[in-house]
Amino acid sequence: MxxxxxxxxxxxxxxxxxxxxxxxxxxxxxxxxxxxxxxxxxxxxxxxxxxxxxxxxxxxxxxxxxxxxxxxxxxxxxxxxxxxxxxxxxxxxxxxxxxxxxxxxxxxxxxxxxxxxxxxxxxxxxxxxxxxxxxxxxxxxxxxxxxxxxxxxxxxxxxxxxxxxxxxxxxxxxxxxxxxxxxxxxxxxxxxxxxxxxxxxxxxxxxxxxxxxxxxxxxxxxxxxxxxxxxxxxxxxxxxxxxxxxxxxxxxxxxxxxxxxxxxxxxxxxxxxxxxxxxxxxxxxxxxRGRRNNKGSPPGDYVCNKCNLPGHWINECPSGRPRPPKSYTCKKCNLAGVSISHCSSFREIPFEDQVNLTDEVEKYKSALKKLFHSYGTGMVSFEISLYGRKNQHCHIQVVPVPLEHDSNKIREAFIEEASVNDLKLRPPLPSLPTNYFKVDFPDGTGLVHEINPQEQFDVQFGRKVLGKLLGSSHRINWRECELPEELERADAEKFKQAFEPYAPKFEGI
CATH class of the missing domain: 3.60.21.10 (Metallo-dependent phosphatases)
Known part of the structure; x- marks a missing residue:
């Protein structure tokens, strides 16, 4: 204690x-x-x-x-x-x-x-x-x-x-x-x-x-x-x-x-x-004075004048992303005029890229699950989708959890914390809502909470549940987990070496 x-x-x-x-x-x-x-x-x-x-x-x-x-x-x-x-x-x-x-x-x-x-x-x-x-x-x-x-x-x-x-x-x-x-x-x-x-x-x-x-x-x-x-x-x-x-x-x-x-x-x-x-x-x-009047979600009757959709302010509209100057060259593909997009949710990713991206993500999750299992842990992953939020980017957090915490125990921890925070977790449907929090358990099952556009959702929710479950509440906020750069580099190199045997192989890489 x-x-x-x-x-x-x-x-x-x-x-x-x-x-x-x-x-x-x-x-x-x-x-x-x-x-x-x-x-x-x-x-x-x-x-x-x-x-x-x-x-x-x-x-x-x-x-x-x-x-x-x-x-x-x-x-x-x-x-x-x-x-x-x-x-x-x-x-x-x-x-x-x-x-x-x-x-x-x-x-x-x-x-x-x-x-x-x-x-x-x-x-x-x-x-x-x-x-x-x-x-x-x-x-x-x-x-x-x-x-x-x-x-x-x-x-x-x-x-x-x-x-x-x-x-x-x-x-x-x-x-x-x-x-x-x-x-x-x-x-x-x-x-x-x-x-x-x-x-x-x-x-x-x-x-x-x-x-x-x-x-x-x-x-x-x-x-x-x-x-x-x-x-x-x-x-x-x-x-x-x-x-x-x-x-x-x-x-x-x-x-x-x-x-x-x-x-x-x-x-x-x-x-x-x-x-x-x-x-x-x-x-x-x-x-x-025209400052800071676009913090948080807009009111329910607000509709963006760019895309005619609710849920985001006009200056956060994903359809209005600026294009790079012609002189710009992408450091990843070496092509001029191409920019790497920053998407706040999976739905903002161009449709033609979603299939390939989904396949790639699942391969990496599968590889991580095998890596963690070799160390006697299961894998919990969670993500937050907030469509049109300029200060939120699409990502999945993956956490190894000791096998003594089986999926039922982890599920109960999420449900208990959700009830305290008045969140409604349910099994995922074939089609996810626009804004959501989703968690996947080691046995392949999961839970979803649909986030209301006006809801002030705690973005640390997933980390909070797992922090309490694992007795590591001091690591709930990612900003408080930062280490000196040399230690982070050493940890990254150790992880790279451990992950190498399981890393998915892609054509041309």
């Missing part, structure tokens, strides 16, 4: 020396910690301390993720993280405006930076930690702890929390320390019932922690705890409520569902990476 040591802090407001100096002492005394989460505002207008951080004069001792609170990031920070994939300096990464990440330890973190002016409905459930700048409204309800008068809190955050049901929730807006008793997430007269919830989501309570500002000598500004991520939790944890658990503090009115909150959509393909960053402007502002 994997245990992760996590440390969270409130707003630093530019006091970077004080923050990371204090963290070094806390880490030496109570650590070592695996993860540091900075809630609220990390920066102020003190450019000297920012320069010291970027130059390395101020050291970040722990892998750290930060957000922003009431204030936007300073321009120098914004420019650096946007050009450096979220990394400001070694060990320090910007989370972004809103989204989800899964750390290398398997900790799933959802976050919403800034002051919420609209409801966010696209964050997933079953997250280990939720980070918001604002406190949720009514969080002190049913608590026996004493808190100062004048606690405000946000109805938007309260509504968000009832949907996400995090195990831990950290916020910094009230600038005081408040470690609330855990509260239940089961339906009650005070919470809106959600038909999509499962017993797994209901089974764990939420611990809310408000954090004071860094350096506050009268109120605690940091909070450390041990966490076993969701993906590593044994079943017994879901049926043992803590003794001091209270009823859910959020009433139906605090969720705001009768107010018709504007929903903000988040592209799942962007939020499920290592980082998610943005300029912090609202979707409405971006749309007015």
């Amino acid at each position: 994997t245990t992760v040591k996590v440390l969270a802090t409130g707003s630093a407001n530019g006091k970077l020396n004080e923050l990371f100096g204090g963290i070094s002492k806390i880490n030496a005394k109570y650590g070592p910690f695996d993860l540091l989460l900075c809630v609220g505002d990390l920066f102020a207008d003190n450019l000297d301390e920012i320069d010291s951080l970027i130059s390395g004069d101020v050291k970040v001792p722990i892998t750290t993720y930060f957000m922003h609170g009431e204030h936007e990031l300073p321009d120098i920070v914004k420019e650096r993280v946007e050009s450096n994939q979220g990394e400001l300096c070694p060990n320090l990464f910007y989370l972004g405006q809103q989204g989800t990440i899964t750390t290398t330890h398997g900790v799933k973190i959802a976050f919403v930076s800034g002051v919420m002016s609209a409801m966010v409905n696209d964050l997933p459930t079953q997250v280990d930690i939720l980070l918001t700048h604002e406190w949720p409204k009514s969080i002190t309800r049913f608590s026996s702890l004493t808190v100062p008068d004048g606690i405000r809190g946000s109805e938007f955050v309260a509504s968000l929390v009832t949907k996400v049901k995090p195990r831990y929730h950290f916020a910094a807006s009230e600038k005081i320390s408040f470690q609330r008793e855990p509260y239940q997430n089961t339906p009650s007269s005070n919470i809106v019932s959600d038909a999509d919830d499962t017993q797994l989501q209901f089974g764990l309570p939420t611990w809310f922690v408000g954090l004071a500002e860094v350096g506050n000598s009268k109120s605690k500004w940091y909070y450390g705890f041990n966490l076993v991520p969701y993906v590593h939790l044994p079943p017994s944890n879901f049926i043992k409520p803590p003794e001091n658990m209270t009823e859910c503090p959020f009433s139906k009115s605090s969720t705001g569902q009768k107010r018709g909150f504007k929903e903000v959509q988040v592209d799942a393909n962007e939020t499920e990476g290592n980082f998610f960053w943005s300029t912090g402007e609202s979707s409405e502002q971006a749309n007015k």
Whole structure:
């Protein structure tokens, strides 16, 4: 069972020396910690301390993720993280405006930076930690702890929390320390019932922690705890409520569902990476300026003006692929004016090429199956077809699975995870749908889920199931499996040598 040591802090407001100096002492005394989460505002207008951080004069001792609170990031920070994939300096990464990440330890973190002016409905459930700048409204309800008068809190955050049901929730807006008793997430007269919830989501309570500002000598500004991520939790944890658990503090009115909150959509393909960053402007502002208004799937009544088909934006239309210049020569076939196509799904491949490609793919899958069998493993393969998605390419992932996990066991794991994520897996029909997730098991059987064009499908779904099954949840996100180039080259050479006796032979090759 994997245990992760996590440390969270409130707003630093530019006091970077004080923050990371204090963290070094806390880490030496109570650590070592695996993860540091900075809630609220990390920066102020003190450019000297920012320069010291970027130059390395101020050291970040722990892998750290930060957000922003009431204030936007300073321009120098914004420019650096946007050009450096979220990394400001070694060990320090910007989370972004809103989204989800899964750390290398398997900790799933959802976050919403800034002051919420609209409801966010696209964050997933079953997250280990939720980070918001604002406190949720009514969080002190049913608590026996004493808190100062004048606690405000946000109805938007309260509504968000009832949907996400995090195990831990950290916020910094009230600038005081408040470690609330855990509260239940089961339906009650005070919470809106959600038909999509499962017993797994209901089974764990939420611990809310408000954090004071860094350096506050009268109120605690940091909070450390041990966490076993969701993906590593044994079943017994879901049926043992803590003794001091209270009823859910959020009433139906605090969720705001009768107010018709504007929903903000988040592209799942962007939020499920290592980082998610943005300029912090609202979707409405971006749309007015003609930017970022084509993220995710278009609405159901949208029809592409190029091909007269729904399901993709006009600038992602597969029929409008640019042709290479006449001076271009393909490095693969040495022919001028030919370009190697990038297809988001099998259906986008020209019909005349589909038969030969299918035959080639099946030969490679058969060869891989023989290779894996020689090492005492079966083979599981899965693919995702998302027609017209410019940031998605057609590919099949192949994973060797020890023979102790037979097809029935693997099938049950996929069905169980699908039920948690409200996916409908069924045996494949002779004709596959346009958008789908498909998995094939070692015995030759398979399952298919048809993906709705408006659905925010988790592209890591197949890896998530197999990661849990094989006890390798830290490898769920492919980005977190990267090795130094020399090690990857060595692994590739070893695989090449092992595969050579089984590699299919093609005419002319």
